[in-house]
Amino acid sequence: MRIQMLAPQTQLRHKRLLSIAFPLIVANITTPLLGLVDTAILGRMGGLHYLAGAAVGSLIITQLYWVCGFLKMSITGLSAQADPTRAQSKVNVVVQGVLASILLAIVILLLNPLILKAGLWFVGEQGLTNQSTVDYFETRIWGAPAALTNLVLIGWLVGQQLTRSVLIIQVFTNIINIIASLVFVYFFDWGVTGVAAGTLVAEYASVVMCFSLVVKALSGQAYDLNLPNLASLLRLASLNANIFIRNLALQFTLAFVTLIGVGYGTEAAAMNAILMQFFSLIALGLDGIANAVESLVGRAKGQKDFVSLKKEVNTGLIWSSIIALLYTTVFYVFGDEILRLLSNNEDLFILFEDYHVLVLLLPLVSHWCFLFDGVYVGLTAGKTMRNTMLISTLCVFLPTYYLNNSSGNMALWLALLAFLASRGVLLWGDYYLNTRRYPHTRLFGQP
Template sequence: MKLFDRQQLKAIFAIAIPMILSNITVPLLGLVDTAVVGHLSHSYYLGGVAVGATIISFLFWMAGFLRMSTTGTVAQAIGRNDNAHAIQTWRHSACMGLLIAAVLIVCQYPIWLFAAKLAGADPKVAEYAHVYYLIRIWGAPAALLNYATLGCLLGMKRAKIPMFLLIVTNVVNIALDLVLVMGLQLNVAGAASASLIADYTGALLGLWLLHRAWRNRGESLLPNHWLGFLRWSQFNELLRLNRDIFLRTLSLQICFSFITFEGAKLGTVIVATNAVLMNFMMFASYALDGLAYAVEALAGDAVGRKDRQQFNQSVFATLSVALLISIAFAIIYQIFGEQIVALLTSIDAIRQSADKYLPWLVFMPIVAVWSYIFDGVYVALTKGNVMRNGMIISTFVIFFPVWWLTRSFGNHGLWFALCCFMLARGVTLIAHYWFYNKRWFARMTQIEHPNG
């Protein structure tokens, strides 16, 4: 088996490069938010945005299973030349996203009370976090609908469309950040409003682009029989399908939210510091996720065609490229880390604090790359139970016990626990892949494999 076949690499880069370029614009939003708010007069503005954005991200990304399951299922359907099933997957995911969004909006007040209590932030930070939250929560329908749309487009291997969609959406957000925060002096409310408007811009543009993509295939996004489509049994089936990925995403968000909330308990400067440093991690992760999206689509297509050799080629070639990129990020952070921090905030206390914790961010890309790529592998296989089990082990057996044992080290303990968590994610997924790879395809082809 050739791991570096030219055609294989070409197929990977055809998806990965557009998605890397578009995904990099996502942390750029965080960079602009942080840079714009971080240059205001007080650190509690940045702390408020950090806590508020963490709560919103937690709520929205709990529905991240919509994007992941849609990509894997659509990719497999495309591999079988089953357009009808691919479109139906998007319809169900889109409706489920809107239903979840409605629940979030209706329950926004009790959700805030619970989240604010967990955060335990300084009163001034909590005040501005509340301002941010009350605005951003109304973007839930747009954000969750967009997950289904992006998932469908990626499963179709139409990576240039999501690239265009994400870039336009993020440029709108950046432009509005500058106008509302810096120009109109709306501070935290301006940053939240910019993201809200960008969410709806992205959702509407995404629907139009997806409609065009399917129309070119001679298909329609709208169902022919609405009564059959709206049966509860179909939504119930979607819930069962996505349950495992939901639990996986919930565990992941618990860890990242804990970093912010525990940082808030350590003080206003620490929570602001972690907000700055988290942009380093997000920047690398979104670049690596571009390659994860490639393996989702290509390996999922191979699963649909029951082509084990093509599946493994997609996995190993993508992983090799991802390792090179993770090393590049580590080098960049080692050389330019302090300069990047200085660009993000002009507050001396935050700069000095961030410099102490930069070494953790140098190691993070190399430690985390394995989990990103193998998450993509299991999305392609639609094996949500494996992702769920690995994430639960990494969260509750590794992350929280390590943090508890290193609490005396303060914020260093938090970052060490996060490194251990990312490493454990990769180890659990790779172990399962190694032992069960042959068995999956033996079942698909209904051929008994005695050594599986």
């Protein structure tokens, strides 16, 4: 589609969405680069247990923070809905979110021995690997207050459509992390602890950068730093609880695919790891569009501009569809080349032929749920996000897998595909039915 061929208002809408989405897509792309540097450092320490242990420790931390991603999602929606002409309403969202993040971080720090014990239980007894895991985790976990606060502040910036600031933060954090890790490992000789300490330093440096950009965004505007009232805290707690349950259900399905896939043998587990990388590539682009839609839909809801809201959703759907088609085209033309970048195992190349159609379908099916997740984050409609996720998990994902489990590992991916389709259809259906009866739709008052 050529944007210049569209009507002026429509053209402006498309350009605005892309200007918000593009920095987020670039920021998403930079994230895996940090993992590559950490892997390169750990892989040169002289023992595989360093790399394996840090990978396990990082996985435990990453999953923990991923589940806490409800903080970012809820604050993004509330930030977008805040009255742009009243700095106080925007500040109140920041204060609520930071308070919630600190309280949650305190709980995590108090429970960190149990969290580590649970993580090691899943891994099993691995000798030196377990010790490296402990060294990494016990250092990295002290970054929880910074990591969770960063989720809130980045969510607020996305809601304010300041996505270039988010890109700056991401690049800044990665640079600090890389420099600090190199210094701690090669100058101070801290080993695995040094890599974790490098990330720890980067997380706190990121908080400082985030706060400075939030203050800059509010400069010249009058506001007070007041503690939130009970009603606003209860609303935030309700919204966060619903998105938390949604995140747990999503995490369950992804963990199910990984863990059950291991039971089908080494080749199946390796293929699943490859397919998850294709899925991660899809998320880089589709997440950027979805995040842009979050801020635009939230702003339209906050201004009670229903006409603009529908137009923003339609614009987002157009670009989400375009990117999905691009992914499918790239995977069709270059799928084998991408696979060869990820592995040199000839057996996997043969096995990949059975999954190639599935890889082509993944973007076309999943972009609906990515896009409408963004819509419902912007609407802060946590109940709908929770309910559609639970229905898709319990009534679609699990039954599809068990009805097809004679197909082995393929059944897992058929179930995941059905799960993604179900989420997209349910969210779109709910949106369609509710927007037909605006202004009485429950979406506009739902926590």
